[in-house]
Amino acid sequence: MRLILLGPPGSGKGTQAQRLVQRFGIIQLSTGDMLRAAVAAQTPVGIKAQGIMASGGLVPDEIVIGIISDRLDQPDAANGFILDGFPRTVPQAEALDELLKKKQMRLDSVIELRVNESVLLQRVETRVAEMRSRGEAVRADDTPEVLTNRLASYRALTEPLIHYYSERRKLLTVDGMMSIEHVTQEIGRILSAIGAAEAKASQKKSATKRIAKASKKSGKKGAKPAAKAAKSGAARKGTKAAGKGARAARKGKAGKKASRGAKKAARKAPSGSRARGAGKAKKAAKKVTKKRAKA
Ligand code: AMP
Numbered sequence: 239m240r241l242i243l244l245g246p247p248g249s250g251k252g253t254q255a256q257r258l259v260q261r262f263g264i265i266q267l268s269t270g271d272m273l274r275a276a277v278a279a280q281t282p283v284g285i286k287a288q289g290i291m292a293s294g295g296l297v298p299d300e301i302v303i304g305i306i307s308d309r310l311d312q313p314d315a316a317n318g319f320i321l322d323g324f325p326r327t328v329p330q331a332e333a334l335d336e337l338l339k340k341k342q343m344r345l346d347s348v349i350e351l352r353v354n355e356s357v358l359l360q361r362v363e364t365r366v367a368e369m370r371s372r373g374e375a376v377r378a379d380d381t382p383e384v385l386t387n388r389l390a391s392y393r394a395l396t397e398p399l400i401h402y403y404s405e406r407r408k409l410l411t412v413d414g415m416m417s418i419e420h421v422t423q424e425i426g427r428i429l430s431a432i433g434a435a436e437a438k439a440s441q442k443k444s445a446t447k448r449i450a451k452a453s454k455k456s457g458k459k460g461a462k463p464a465a466k467a468a469k470s471g472a473a474r475k476g477t478k479a480a481g482k483g484a485r486a487a488r489k490g491k492a493g494k495k496a497s498r499g500a501k502k503a504a505r506k507a508p509s510g511s512r513a514r515g516a517g518k519a520k521k522a523a524k525k526v527t528k529k530r531a532k533a
Pocket of ligand 1: 290291299323
């Protein structure tokens, strides 16, 4: 599973990323955490990033792209990852596309946590108060003034990514105003819906291929219509239903519609479709034989 979490500061990306890490056993790659570590260690990158981060601006693209490229090469990224806070600009997204292509990795989905800006300030204030009460160090950029700049950066440079990934049919939108638990459930549900839908679609494809192959092998003249019938009938139905599930999820109608689509796909998919597909194929083959006998 390879995911991107997209959302303004305070939208809950970090919290949800940690939950996804536990659920899927994949790693969380947060450019913010990596940059903070670099600042703490006073590496050359950290020294460059320090002032920019403190003011709520964005660190130059080439720095974060370099960090992510190195990190994706490490063995623990092979199982999958959740990108949290990256990409944050269109050039970063384009660079990521290139990197993944080179590394022969496929991005599964981009989950956008959509929140009402008015609650963000309050959320950050709560986070700061909680950290203080636990005796933890508070982030230098967690102040109302810096948050205003971070939100402005998000609006101007990061929000265009919603369109970028929506065009590439990767975007899933979740209502980030719900409770943490509900957001987690919703993300889980859409990821399952997409997983189920895609699995069924690929099962359909291989079932169709198998039938076509079997017909070809038999060498009968009725083979072509038989395979065609199988393809146009049950197989297409299953793929359509699977597509419906994925589309519903992508449209952000995450919950019910998506799982309904996926369930429909599951119902129509493996055994049923193969049986129906084979039935149609047989009928078509019989018709051809009858016609030929008459002639
Ligand atoms: P975050 O922890 O994701 O809120 O990031 C904290 C800060 O690190 C941001 O306000 C930026 O200054 C910097 N940063 C993190 N990720 C990126 C990125 N992908 N591109 C540019 N700057 C970033």
